[in-house]
Amino acid sequence: MKILVTGGAGFIGSAVVRHIINNTNDSVINLDKLTYAGNLESLLSVDSKEHYCFEQVDICNREELDRVFNTHKPDAVMHLAAESHVDRSITGPADFIQTNIVGTYTLLEATRAYWNTLADDAKKAFRFHHISTDEVYGDLPHPDEQDGPLPLFTETTSYAPSSPYSASKASSDHLVRAWLRTYGLPTVVTNCSNNYGPYHFPEKLIPLVILNALEGKALPIYGKGDQIRDWLYVEDHARALYKVVTQGTVGETYNIGGHNEKQNLEVVQTICNILDTLVPKDTPYAEQITYVTDRPGHDRRYAIDSSKMSNELNWQPQETFETGLRKTIEWYLANKTWCQHVQDGSYQRERLGI
Template sequence: MNNKKLLVTGGAGFIGANFVHYWLANNPNDTVIVLDALTYAGNKANLDPVSENPNFTFVHGNICDTPLVEQLLKEHALTTIVHFAAESHVDRSITGPDAFIETNILGTYSLLKAAKKVWIDEPVSKGEQATEHRFHHVSTDEVYGTLSATDPAFTEETAYAPNSPYSASKAASDHLVRAYHHTYGLQVTTSNCSNNYGPYHFPEKLIPLIVTNILNDKPLPVYGDGQQIRDWLYVEDHARGIELVLKKGRVGENYNIGGNNEWANIDIVNLVCKQMNEKFEANPNLANKYPEAVKVIAGKSAELITYVQDRAGHDRRYAIDATKTNNELGYVPVESFETGFAKTLDWYLANDDWWKSVLSGDYQDVLR
């Protein structure tokens, strides 16, 4: 499918926006329509780098609005859906699961209904062949459950065992996508990724939370003993992996996209502290820019670390085995953790207007 026309749901969120930046930079002749409801984690400013691109259009709307999705597919002759839109914060899913059920399950169902109607049902009813299309569903490694320290990493054959309302809602949406392929012939692919990090990451997630709290001289919350292990993936490498799935992936298949980069949470926090101390020491202008960052100015960021009660049902370890994606599609992360992490910290230090604006929102109750 040359000169793709994409509908990107949730494209004003962290991963979605980075995907849009990447796609338009590397596929300049393609059309990208972003559909985003701009809930608390959606930020239209995330799309400023592409706002003047003539091949980009932003639509403020909800994926649960099936008629709107149908209208967009028809009006723009869209042939690809890349579905990022999701509620994704585990803590929020524990205290308020309703939004996760509505967006992640019912929203995905709404998109599938619209895609089936426009790409399959209506052409066939006219005696035509179904439109060549692709519905790509972006999922998470959390649907696989938890691993012990010695368990092998998750593969695409690992049985689903979600442990939080968030991961259960994503697992349900994965199953719906699979069902629409096997029952109705919808041309689908699914990718399951590990923890992303990078620019535009919403500051309730671990790395940006630690960075912004250091700059505001606030406590750095660490759940339990901090030994929860995650595989970390630079967000542009995730976008690159999805591009490979769209261009080379087999219809009906799942592909794991990981960073080959396992770290314990407490080690991530200590690394942020160490590198922030070094950056402030090397650049005296940072102390002038962030005068309230007392601890890091003194080279003592780690003194802000505060252990808090572990969250309910906290999975101990996630790890992605991306062998299938590597062998079939040639996927290899471009960024090492060292290069990606340095880019991420530099971005937050240079873009305080962005994160300060985000932090002025109404979600500060979850930042502990």
């Protein structure tokens, strides 16, 4: 196959590209605008491979999208290009509306125009895989709010987004499903839990805490730190996404989770404990933990039921939270140059979205 990956220079996108190039015979066209979070250094290991090529294109640019489709003639699209940070969406929602909604619409229309030119067999085999988030579902009851078994997000959970980010992703999900229903474009949707792992831009919790800890800076915890997230190692996610685009059923939604519900405070404490072992200093890293005012509209708990992925596509995460987190920390310790380069611009790990 020849797969067009949008947002392939981002955190999850680059993991997908590396997985496909290193583990399959498929080709990848990586289409990325290269915003602040897009980094071609994350793809140096595949940059010279003959089955990989890069196109610097904004998904809102219809003319350029048409050129890419007509030049490369992909067999599938994996759509990961998105603005994805909740705090940034609070500060500046317009970019999220433009990229996640208008951009997805523009990509769908360019894809549909190209798909309509294909022969019947190629049209049937084609896939448009839209990668989304569990945040579109809103939040779930917290253990301190009810007794007994707690619910999980399933593929039929109603949408109730809380932030400008999750609302824009919910909108894009609806567009993708409408293009299947109305135009017959063969689409599939996945909704994932919080990803972590190598090459993660340090605005997000885990890389931010790792780098701040190593520099002796404060480790900020929003509110009481009791917000619960399900953590998914990014390379496990990349494997799951490839299974969906190659084996998933048109029209279906698949939830992808890591089976690792953790409170934010527990995540930060675990990072500190691992750093105490790997890079010991005179005082425990946990002494750097500080508590700050919570984020507006902060969801309290996310948790995914990914049994459909397991039962229908035979996928399970390979990493536990502990093994994945140790691998992640070891990667950041070994790749300080990458970390420095991604912070050479305007972002210096300051808090956003207040």
